Amino acid sequence: MERLVGKRAIVTGAGSGIGRAIAIRLSQEGARVALADLDEEAAGGVASEIAQAGGETLVKKTDVTRAGEMEALVGAVLDEWGGLDVMVNNAGVGVAGTAPTTGEEGYDFVMDVAVRGTFLGMKYAIPAIRDAGGGSVVNMSSVAALVGIPDRAVYSAAKGAVLAITRAAAIDHVEEGVRVNCIAPGTVDTPWIGRITSGYDDPEEARANMQARQPHGRFVSPEEIAAMAAYLASDESASVIGACMVVDGGVTAR
Ligand SMILES: NC(=O)c1ccc[n+]([C@@H]2O[C@H](COP(=O)([O-])OP(=O)(O)OC[C@H]3O[C@@H](n4cnc5c(N)ncnc54)[C@H](O)[C@@H]3O)[C@@H](O)[C@H]2O)c1
Structure with missing residues (x-):
């Protein structure tokens, strides 16, 4: 096209x-x-x-x-x-956190x-x-x-x-x-996802869980x-x- x-x-x-x-x-x-x-x-x-x-x-x-x-x-x-x-x-x-757990620096950065x-x-x-x-x-x-996503209050x-x-x-x-x-993208497979999953004990498991919670079973592609x-x-x-x-x-x- x-x-x-x-x-x-x-x-x-x-x-x-x-x-x-x-x-x-x-x-x-x-x-x-x-x-x-x-x-x-x-x-x-x-x-x-x-x-x-x-x-x-x-x-x-x-x-x-x-x-x-x-x-x-x-x-x-x-x-x-x-x-x-x-x-x-x-x-x-992005910054992960609830309202009580997010610092003001994180707020300023994301906003x-x-x-x-x-x-x-x-x-x-x-x-x-x-x-x-x-x-x-x-x-x-x-x-x-559009919907409540856990741990993403300021984002x-x-x-x-x-x-x-x-x-x-x-x-x-x-x-x-x-x-x-x-x-409004859902969860898109970008370096951003790697930064989130690297914070978990088992990044591969975290990645699989993120994909599984998508109704179509995979990440959205860029x-x-x-x-x-x-x-x-x-x-x-x-x-x-x-x-x-x-x-x-x-x-x-x-
Ligand atoms: N990846 C996802 O799942 C997802 C979902 C919904 C919305 N989004 C949104 O899509 C957009 C792109 O996300 P992504 O996943 O491609 O992220 P990414 O981290 O892969 O890329 C973001 C790019 O923005 C640049 N950037 C950051 N701060 C900047 C600044 N102050 N000035 C200029 N450039 C700056 C970074 O250098 C990087 O190249 C973001 O607005 C994000 O919130 C992403």
């Missing part, structure tokens, strides 16, 4: 997992993709993969929690490609990357997308915004905020031709989230506005 020919996109957290898969998919569908990540080397690796397949990228080391860096990221795309059509606010971090990062991404990208004649913003929420709050700001922004900008939506992101980025989803697209193997259907 080549639904994104001529589109210029930014993906944050593009150096790993879901962001990497989204960047690759958007490129495969014809977009030029700016890869933004705290980890410049990882983003550079993804850029090489995309270049080998003939795609065009731009790598920009960016901390999504810093306004100046987010403004510079959007500015770099405007300088390089003359406009912006798609913004994917994907960067996120900052998810909520401030998504806010800043929209703050600088939406005017640019509007100036380009309209386009799409895709924010990364989680099923943790759930952060993803709930991403969902709420998605809906608010969708209404604010619908008349400008800027569509804002979010994706490519399945990327397929949804590509749909939301494309004009095929023109009537999808302020939506939360669940890709979770059935977790929230229980």
Whole structure:
């Protein structure tokens, strides 16, 4: 499919997992993709993969929690490609814990990357997308915004905020031709999962248990989230506005 020919996109957290898969998919569908990540080397690796397949990228080391860096990221795309059509606010971090067991540092860390990062991404990208004649913003929420997940109190709050700001922004900008939506992934097989399971006595058993609790018996793949992101980025989803697209193997259907 080549639904994104001529589109210029930014993906944050593009150096790993879901962001990497989204960047690759958007490129495969014809977009030029700016890869933004705290980890410049990882983003550079993804850029090489995309270049080998003939795609065009731009790598920009960016901390999504810093306004100046987010403004510079959007500015770099405007300088390089003359406009912006798609913004994917994907960067996120997690912390395990209940409200009593989570420290304030963990709270600040998770809320900052998810909520401030998504806010800043929209703050600088939406005017640019509007100036380009309209386009799409895709924010990364989680099923943790929709159902209670044990031991993820602050993470759930952060993803709930991403969902709420998605809906608010969708209404604010619908008349400008800027569509804002979010994706709520279930448990996706990325390096993130390895970081969680490594904290258990038997990481392999923890991994098997995580898969078993998925109704379809396996992890969601990053490519399945990327397929949804590509749909939301494309004009095929023109009537999808302020939506939360669940890709979770059935977790929230229980
Ligand atoms: N993996 C899952 O099961 C799952 C489920 C639901 C939602 N999500 C969400 O999907 C998104 C991506 O998760 P993933 O599993 O691919 O994680 P990951 O850890 O594999 O990748 C996250 C990337 O974001 C980057 N990053 C972190 N903080 C950043 C910052 N301040 N500025 C710029 N980049 C930063 C990291 O360097 C990394 O490359 C996150 O928002 C996460 O909350 C993941």
